[in-house]
Amino acid sequence: MSLHTKTVPVVRESASRRAAPRADTALRNGRSAALATWLSSHDFPDIHSRGIDGITPLMLASLHGEDRVVATLLDEGARIAALDDEGNHALWYACLGGAPAPILRLVEAGIEIDHANDNDITCLMQAAASGRVEVMQLLLSLGASEGPSAPDGRNAFDMAADRGFELLRTVRRLGNAKQGSPGADSHCADAGRPAIEADVFADKAA
Structure with missing residues (x-):
């Protein structure tokens, strides 16, 4: 009876393949160290801790x-x-x-994009009410x-329209104050409002 020894081929890893895991580990350790420094600088004990008003x-x-x-x-x-x-997320x-x-x-x-906080306000509404058109566009996309x-029945576009009217009235008040004719403020704002409303709601309908 003869015994045969099975030869197992030796697979040699290249230096680059052997170094990759160590490089990944070093990178991860570096990120973890940087995160630990960031957490400490903002008085967070760990990634799940909370600060003032429950902020994470x-x-x-x-x-x-x-x-x-x-x-x-x-x-x-x-x-x-x-x-x-207040029920807001990141x-x-x-x-x-x-x-x-x-x-x-x-x-x-995977964060919930349409999440509403305790006041039933979504991120899109917040951006609209703040006049952040670029954030609105990004969220919609x-x-x-x-x-x-x-709760007052307005959606994000209603809030954006109201914000636009408010900004327009402010600009006109400033312009009239500069020209020294405050009496023209309400007249100009009221005269321009119907046309602006028509444009805004035409855009919404489109």
Whole structure:
């Protein structure tokens, strides 16, 4: 009876293949260290802790437009659906800050884009009421719904229209004050309002 020894081929990894896992680990460790420094500088013990008004690290980073921190927090398991004391999540803060990158990242990560806070206000409504047209456009392009209404019955487009009228009246008041004719303010605003309303609601209908 003869015994045969099975030869097992030796697979040699290239230096680049062997180095890749170490490089990935080093990069991850570097990000974790940077995140730990960021958390400490903002008085957060960990990624799940809360600050004043229930704000989380993810909310604060989103507000400040710190997309790298947002990305690292999400990678480390930060709760994307966490709410502050008024029922707002991280997307609300990203929209307040206005930087596109955190908004895009949070929506891509699965945050609820049409979430309404404790006052039944969505992120789209908040952007509209604040006159943040660029944020409105971005949210709509990402699938935000214009349908939800606030307790007063207005939707986001109604709020945007009201904000537009308010800004227009302010500009006209400033212009009239500069010209020294305050009496013309109400006349100009009232005369221009019907035409502007027609334009706004024509755009909405389109």
